[in-house]
Amino acid sequence: MIRDLVEKSRSFRGYDPSYRLTEPDLLELVDCARLTPSAMNRQPLKYYLAWEQEETAAIQALTKWAGALQQVTLPHAGHYPPAFIVICQDIQISASLNAFLKDVGIAAQTMLLAAAEKGLGGCMVGNFVPESIREALGLPETLVPQLIVAVGKPDETVVLTGMPEDGSTAYYRDENDVHYVPKRPLAELVIPHTVVQAGADSRG
Incomplete structure (x- = not known):
């Protein structure tokens, strides 16, 4: 069920070092992504696949993770x-x-949901310098890195939790390295009709 996959598909920042992925594994994920809608159906996205350790290490070194946890270096x-x-x-x-x-x-979300279906996990990583990634991978200037999706077998626990009393949305980790992610309640996200009507009335 899609809800189950959404709940499983968390931002994982720790992976089982013994589990390796292959090019066909990644191609399956991209094949799902290519079927998704595209603005004006232009389909300008291209995908660079990295699974060899030398390349993944180069990419890892050029990315920064979990910016909200300044005191922790992730992945470990x-x-x-x-x-x-x-x-x-x-x-x-x-x-x-x-x-x-x-x-x-x-x-990115489609690929991560497809990964979750296979018992895998990943993380969208946006903290990097596109030119550095392009140069490290030898990409032509016509290809601009927009987002990096990490994929692997998660070896950490991520728990969805309710909002704390102070309303903070900051994720955090406990002494056992369990990662907690506060989520706003559904009732807070849906705009009530009364608010819409009140706005219309105020405009005369």
Whole structure:
């Protein structure tokens, strides 16, 4: 069920070092992403697959994770993701990077849901310098890295929890390295009709 996959698909920042992925594994995920909707159906996204340890180490070194946890370095040494999918935009198809950010998000989430279906997990990583990634991978200037998706077998626990009394949405870890992610309640997210009507009345 889609809800089960959504609940399983967390942002994992620790992976089983003994579990390796192959090119066919990653191709299956990209094959799901290519079927998703695209703005104006331009389909400008291209995907760089990295599963060899030398390349994954190079990508890992150029990324920063869990910016909200300044006191912790993640992933922990020896628990790095065994594979990455670098989502790039082909500026020969469209040079407007902002116009296709929705495509990037849809593709990344689709791949992570597909990974969850296989018992895998991953994390969207956006904290990197695109030019550094492009140069490290030897990509042409026409391909601009937009988002990096880590993929592997998670070896950490991520728990969804309710909002604390102070309303903070900051994720945190306990003394056992369990990762907690506060989520706003459904009732807080749905705009009531009374608010919409009140706004319309105020405009006269």
